[in-house]
Amino acid sequence: MYHRVLDGFDPLQAEIHQAKVMDTQFRTLRQFFQVLPLDEAADMLMQGRLPPRAVSITFDDGYRDNHDLALPLLRQHGxxxxxxxxxxxxxxxxxxxxxxxxxxxxxxxxxxxxxIDGVERLQISDMASRIAAIRHLTKAMKYLEPGRRQQLSTRLLETLGPHAPRSLMMSDEQVRALSRSGMGIGGHTTHHVILSKLTAEAARDEIDSNRNTLSSIIDKPLTSFAYPNGKPGIDYDTSHVALVRESGYRNAVSTLSAVGTRQASAHELPRFVLNETTTIGVILRMLRMTAYAI
Ligand SMILES: [Zn+2]
Structure with missing residues (x-):
């Protein structure tokens, strides 16, 4: 499970891999594992005919670096x-x-x-204090009611003014380019909302409007969905799994850090993040993850 990839180091977001690390990870996956398109792997898993060492790669949210940096690497490694x-x-x-x-x-x-009520004031000075502030505020505001979070976001954006990045996310054309390159495009709700924070009606609307928008951009039906934030029982529950299934999705992925087996639900496939930056590190991590099979 990936989100972003950078071509340089961002001291504020040191956890994001640079392209050269992703290159090593992709090379290792290609050499020692069987990388399959997620839809194909999910079908094979359910039918009990998944080959050994099967892996699928996913990217969440729709960042432009997915198109600019990850797509060329994926193509290079086939x-x-x-x-x-x-x-x-x-x-x-x-x-x-x-x-x-x-x-x-x-x-x-x-x-x-x-x-914000309940969110303490923070001291900002050097890089370490900024990193700590991001960590603290991300945690404090992740579960803020969606309407309030949107209001806050609008206010902070106004304050940022010209400092607000204008092209961090993809354009419609870039999503289309990924799809035309044979990559899968999946649903993730329209506003990246935590489904368990919404009414059933609002959750359905977020899932359906997102699916309609994306399928009209790529001119294809969507087959796979990722629950925003993705923790089972916390960020979504069985009612949302049912909504996703009713919406026509063939499979869906969570962020439960594990490996899927034949017993896993096709609409709650687990995923994990590869933090390792070396070939041997990636291989050992993949081996270790077999202890977390669901
Ligand atoms: Zn996400």
């Missing part, structure tokens, strides 16, 4: 991946997390007060 896109942010939008990161990046030294 690999396939599925990209889950929050369609409401295509063509110049920003996901709340990135509004927060850019706010902290550009915050003046001193006390930062976002003016």
């Amino acid at each position: 690999l396939n991946a599925t990209f889950y896109v929050a369609s409401g942010y295509l063509n110049g939008g920003l996901i709340f997390h990135d509004v927060l990161v850019e706010t902290i990046r550009h915050a003046a030294t001193g006390t930062l007060d976002l003016g």
Whole structure:
């Protein structure tokens, strides 16, 4: 499970891999594992005919670097991946997390007060304090009611003004280019909302509007969905699994850090993040993950 990939180092987001690390990971996966398109792998898993060491690659959210940096690497290695896109942010939008990161990046030294009940004021000075602030605020605001989070996002964006990045997410054309290259495009809700925070009606609307927008962009039906934030029982529950199935999705992925077996539900396939940066590290990690099979 990937989100972003960078061509340089961002001290504020050191956890994001640079393209050269992704290149090593892709080379290792190609050499020692069987990388399959997710839809194909999910079908084979359910039918009990998945080959050994099968792996699928996914990217969440719809960042432009997926098109600019990951797509060339995937093509170079002859690999396939599925990209889950929050369609409401295509063509110049920003996901709340990135509004927060850019706010902290550009915050003046001193006390930062976002003016939110229950969220404490933070001291901002050097890089370490900014990293700590991002971590703290991400955690404090992840489960903020969606309407309030949107209001806050709008306010922070106004404050950021010209510092707000204008092309962090893909354009419709870039999503289409991924699809034309044979990559999978999957649903991820329109506004990257945590489904368990919504009414059933609003959740259905987020799932359906996203599916309709993306399928009209790529001119194909969508087959795979990723639950935003993706923790089973916390970010979504069985009612959302049913909504996703009713919406016509053949499979769906969570962020439960595990390996899927034949017993797994096709609409709750687990995933994990590869933090390892070397060939041997990636292989050992893949071996270790077999202890977490569901
Ligand atoms: Zn996401």
